[in-house]
Amino acid sequence: MTKRLFLGIALNKQQTQQLSTLQANFDSAVRQVPATNLHMTLLFFGQVDAKTQQQLEEQISLMDKPKFNLTLDKLAHWAKPKILCLTGKIDDPALLKLAENCSALASKFKFYKDENPFTPHITLARKAKHLPENMATSVDIQPLLLTPKTIHLFHSQSTIEGVKYQIVRSWNLQ
Secondary structure: OEEEEEEEEEOOHHHHHHHHHHHOOOOOOOEEOOHHHOEEEEEEEEEEEHHHHHHHHHHHHHOOOOOOOEEEOEEEEEOOOOEEEEEOOOOOHHHHHHHHHHHHHHHHOOOOOOOOOOOOEEEEEEOOOOOOHHHHHOOOOOOEEEOOOEEEEEEEEEEOOEEEEEEEEEEEOO
């Protein structure tokens, strides 16, 4: 049996509340990401069997995982996946290093690797055809500061209630 896995950053309650407040400004035409699913993906692995998952966890344990700071402060619409997301620039070299290490991990295991450079973001809504007009000029985006202490291996499970993200394993950032 395989699991749909990704490596990412979980948000704390205050960060989740801040993003939920922002989501309240979205119109009903988009599908909001539930507060319990808000996260920042570092690397999507896709379907992974148990043996590969074990090897993957071993490699993540060995991988350099530096602490970083990140400010997400721009609401963006990405047309290809039709999402609204909060994005930011990589100002901290430690985040760039972590992203490079994740990319090397994807290459080692021959996982799909996005051709686009890593852009830190948190998906807030799906099925978005454009940036809501009321948000393009009128909504003040409060910067979201991330200073994570851990990264997590998440299992993405489809359920009757929708997708649920379960933390499988965690690693401290150093």
